[in-house]
Amino acid sequence: MAVDDATALSELDSSIRTEEEIAAKPLLPAPYPSPSAASTTTAPMAEESLEELDRRYAPYARRDAYGPMGRGPVGAVEAARLAVAAAVLLPLRVVAGLLVLLAYYLVCRVCTLWVEEERDGGEGEGYARLNGWRREGVVRCGRALSRAMMFVFGFYWINVYDRRFPNAEDEPLDQCKNMERPGAIVSNHVSYVDILYHMSASVPSFVAKRSVARLPLVGLVSKCLGCIFVQRESKASDFKGVSEGTTTNGDYLLPFKTGAFLAKAPVQPVILRYPYKRFSPAWDSMSGARHVFLLLCQFANYLEVVHLPVYHPSEQEKEDPKLYANNVRKLMAAEGNLILSDVGLAEKRVYHKALNGNSLPRALHQKDD
Structure with a gap:
């Protein structure tokens, strides 16, 4: 299912939500006012920086009952x-x-x-x-x-929507499966639970x-x-099987690494959603221990999975892994109603440090530590 037609891509672009279309509530508290005149002069700049953080780091903001870092009242x-x-x-x-x-x-x-x-x-x-x-x-x-x-973990039921074989009624199922063999699974990354689901479905590497x-x-x-x-900070980590590289709150789709697309083989797009009422299973801005604790304390958790048709790259996409990865990402965003965002792991760490009490300039300075 190669997306090599300009019209098809433009339709995808028009159907994808962007961050500007969503009024994200502030993710970080406003700084306390300083009694000194010098601090008063620099306060507007700090306010602007926080507003920028609200927009850029929205993929990692928790909006469940437990708030940022799972420490909300x-x-x-x-x-x-x-x-x-x-x-x-x-x-x-x-x-x-x-x-x-x-x-x-x-x-x-x-x-x-x-x-x-x-x-x-x-x-x-x-x-x-x-x-x-x-x-x-x-x-x-x-x-x-x-x-x-x-x-x-409380995932008693998993709703799976299989769109891999849209024309299965017209052709024998065995023949369809033989024609649709992907070289890699490309999925959005929301939680460590993603790994358990993929293992239960197909046991990939x-x-x-x-x-x-x-x-x-x-x-x-x-x-x-x-x-x-792989070494996470090494460029070698851009190897096959890696898509976003870190987890989000489930509403956003980060840039894909090109490793899974270098083989020029078809890929299987999979979209994971975690509906919730009180606690979100998304592992975004919370420590691992606290997240596991709250997840295990929730009686029932929910997961919805959408298997899209296998994506077959065009000749142009085979020669350009970045184009291939970007087109698959756009397709998944459109089909999953996800918001495209360009932030990454480094920005996520800055956001976490700011939530943990570091001042904004210090957090930005420690971005690459």
């Missing part, structure tokens, strides 16, 4: 609900989640017995070349246990930080999945 009813869940639901889910993770670790341990780990530069890189019963065990158990883990390979339990699992380990 909550009502008495919500506080009581959270206390009950923390006392009853949280311990059960923590134990169940650890048991599921341990079970998959043991599966991976058995499937890698007497298999030498592939190494690159003296460091273990994984077991991507497992085959036969070993690969079958990793894949089948991975899909089942990933879905079990999502159930533990992921791009992960090199430090993930050294984590207890998770390290072996990631190696068995054939993860590609």
